[in-house]
Amino acid sequence: xxxxxxxxxxxxxxxxxxxxxxxxxxxxxxxxxxxxxxxxxxxxxxxxxxxxxxxxxxxxxxxxxxxxxxxxxxxxxxxxxxxxxxxxxxxxxxxxxxxxxxxxxxxxxxxxxxxxxxxxxxxxxxxxxxxxxxxxxxxxxxxxxxxxxxxxxxxxxxxxxxxxxxxxxxxxxxxxxxxxxxxxxxxxxxxxxxxxxxxxxxxxxxxxxxxxxxxxxxxxxxxxxxxxxxxxxxxxxxxxxxxxxxxxxxxxxx
Numbered sequence: 001x002x003x004x005x006x007x008x009x010x011x012x013x014x015x016x017x018x019x020x021x022x023x024x025x026x027x028x029x030x031x032x033x034x035x036x037x038x039x040x041x042x043x044x045x046x047x048x049x050x051x052x053x054x055x056x057x058x059x060x061x062x063x064x065x066x067x068x069x070x071x072x073x074x075x076x077x078x079x080x081x082x083x084x085x086x087x088x089x090x091x092x093x094x095x096x097x098x099x100x101x102x103x104x105x106x107x108x109x110x111x112x113x114x115x116x117x118x119x120x121x122x123x124x125x126x127x128x129x130x131x132x133x134x135x136x137x138x139x140x141x142x143x144x145x146x147x148x149x150x151x152x153x154x155x156x157x158x159x160x161x162x163x164x165x166x167x168x169x170x171x172x173x174x175x176x177x178x179x180x181x182x183x184x185x186x187x188x189x190x191x192x193x194x195x196x197x198x199x200x201x202x203x204x205x206x207x208x209x210x211x212x213x214x215x216x217x218x219x220x221x222x223x224x225x226x227x228x229x230x231x232x233x234x235x236x237x238x239x240x241x242x243x244x245x246x247x248x249x250x251x252x253x254x
Contacts, residue, residue, distance in 0.1 A: 080223035138210035145203035156191020
């Protein structure tokens, strides 16, 4: 679970809600037509721009980004070196007993390809295609969130214009001015909150997580191919240390 994302959501929304409540309650900040314009309009335009499955799937990708925790590169290097030692002592088939304890489908698939005796280049090609597909899925999710971040404020402005038109059309009736002004201001607020407190931050976190996952996949590919090639565990460890920043390389030795 990504506690930084959860803490950020609680902090951002908590402070805004507290500011709203301190001014006389939250009731004045709730307007159904404004919500419909911003969230309904944004969803509708997303469906116009992207396939239905892509739009609905972005919620799943976001949840995985927040809830799923990747292993650190240091942990993966340790596991790969352990597998290399086992394969060197007992042969590649001995790795099959380890597969039940592997919770990463990508790593498990790579080891299974090695056990099944596929050539080194075939294993590399299959795993690189799998890694590229996973990266493209995250990139598609980020693109949708970026679009939502751009569209939500635009629909906030649309709502503002609608509210102003309603207000100006009813200047002779003071009872209608308040409703028009509420729609005008609250749609701008909702659009800004949807973009800057949800869509844009999630898109940024998705990009960061995609790059972290891509680095980890590349590390796994190099490690698994090295195991299949029969390289010495110490050599594999030295090769994989190149994926780490200098300040983390000492942790491998520790």
